[in-house]
Amino acid sequence: MRKIKWGVIGAGGIADRRTLPGMMLAENAELIAVMEVNAELTEKLRVKYNAKRGYTSYEELLADPEIEAVYIASPVVCHKDQAIAAAKAGKHILLEKPAALTIADGEEILKAAKDAGVLIASGFMMRYHGYHQKVKEMIAAGEIGQVVSARAQLTCWYPEIPGAWRQDKSKSGGGALMDMGVHCIDLIEYILGSKTVMTCGFNDTRTFSYNVDDSSNILIKLENGVAAYVDSHFNIPDEAAFCRMEFYGTKGSILCEGTIGQVEGGEVRAVISDAGGYNAAQDRSTSGSFKVEAKLGNMYQKEIESFGRSVADGTPLTVPLEDAIHVQKVALAAYAASEEGKYCMVD
Numbered sequence: 001m002r003k004i005k006w007g008v009i010g011a012g013g014i015a016d017r018r019t020l021p022g023m024m025l026a027e028n029a030e031l032i033a034v035m036e037v038n039a040e041l042t043e044k045l046r047v048k049y050n051a052k053r054g055y056t057s058y059e060e061l062l063a064d065p066e067i068e069a070v071y072i073a074s075p076v077v078c079h080k081d082q083a084i085a086a087a088k089a090g091k092h093i094l095l096e097k098p099a100a101l102t103i104a105d106g107e108e109i110l111k112a113a114k115d116a117g118v119l120i121a122s123g124f125m126m127r128y129h130g131y132h133q134k135v136k137e138m139i140a141a142g143e144i145g146q147v148v149s150a151r152a153q154l155t156c157w158y159p160e161i162p163g164a165w166r167q168d169k170s171k172s173g174g175g176a177l178m179d180m181g182v183h184c185i186d187l188i189e190y191i192l193g194s195k196t197v198m199t200c201g202f203n204d205t206r207t208f209s210y211n212v213d214d215s216s217n218i219l220i221k222l223e224n225g226v227a228a229y230v231d232s233h234f235n236i237p238d239e240a241a242f243c244r245m246e247f248y249g250t251k252g253s254i255l256c257e258g259t260i261g262q263v264e265g266g267e268v269r270a271v272i273s274d275a276g277g278y279n280a281a282q283d284r285s286t287s288g289s290f291k292v293e294a295k296l297g298n299m300y301q302k303e304i305e306s307f308g309r310s311v312a313d314g315t316p317l318t319v320p321l322e323d324a325i326h327v328q329k330v331a332l333a334a335y336a337a338s339e340e341g342k343y344c345m346v347d
Contacts, residue, residue, distance in 0.1 A: 003027075004028055007070045008031070009061060009086075010072060018262050024049065028308040033051055033053040033061050033067060070086050071094045077170065080108065086118075092307075094120075096122075126183050127186070128303055130297065134294040136191045138292070139247060144250075144252035144253060144270070148225075149227060150192065150245075152185075152230050152231075153232065153242070153244055154183055154232050156180070164210075177216035177335070184230040185330050191247070192222060192247075194223045195223050197346055199334045201218030201334050202338055203216045206235065207235035213335075215233050216334075242258065244260075251273060252272040271288050271290075329347060
């Protein structure tokens with residue numbers, strides 16, 4: 001098996017917490033270099049992950065001829081310059097979401113990658129969760145009938161932190177919705193195989209003093225007619241958050257609890273009902289509920305291995321950047337709908 005040689009731009013943060021440990025497990029990946037602007041941190045990360053080299057600028061890393069692919073996990077405000085430079089350097093790109101501060105910037109990144117003939121994917125790693133893939137299979141097989149409604153939530157406690165770029169709209173592009181709600185939107189669309197065409201909702205800063213939303217509650221309508229509710233918050237304690245995803249259809253329902261997050265875990269239960277008929281008393285029973293089984297692992301490992309296969313043998317990308325740009329359009333439309341007090345269509 002050929003190992004793809006990687007460089008990581010923005011090796012602290014989520015890269016250090018999750019993606020680099022996943023890369024260490026990937027059978028088809030070899031870490032060549034890490035990059036952080038702080039030299040001390042760079043060396044610490046280089047030693048921690050046994051990388052050959054450490055750099056303090058992305059230009060230096062991109063000039064490394066041994067590197068084939070780069071994972072970019074820097075603040076969103078940096079994505080455009082770094083991703084375009086990576087494309088021009090001939091490196092394949094795994095880019096964290098959102099793609100860029102604006103849709104125009106994201107599309108410019110995509111064009112640069114296509115012009116350079118390099119692959120570019122987005123970091124929606126939750127698509128690789130064993131349970132999410134199993135739920136997608138069940139729904140595609142018609143096990144809960146025609147899906148009519150869905151819900152998803154992702155929340156955390158994220159108080160004011162000096163210098164936190166996610167709390168500054170000029171660096172992040174948005175708050176709870178743009179950072180976490182987009183995962184929920186992407187999962188609903190991925191699992192149902194349908195894109196959002198309309199949205200509305202409420203996005204506010206209710207608890208903290210930063211200039212991005214700490215509370216987001218939106219409704220999306222998909223091409224297939226399904227209406228889905230998404231809530232994302234920076235102001236709910238982690239231990240109080242269930243991070244649920246639900247799908248309801250004409251023959252049953254599926255409830256995922258604790259599956260939306262950075263660890264591949266949680267539980268999924270389903271109810272399949274062929275009772276039919278009208279019950280005026282609405283007698284309810286969950287006796288038919290059963291636990292869904294799936295093989296679990298490490299989403300970040302799977303993400304790196306999947307991208308590596310695409311580089312090595314042309315396997316279609318699991319999360320092409322076009323999907324991330326679309327989801328960002330949904331989030332931005334939801335922000336506009338909230339500000340204008342109306343429904344917004346998604347281009």
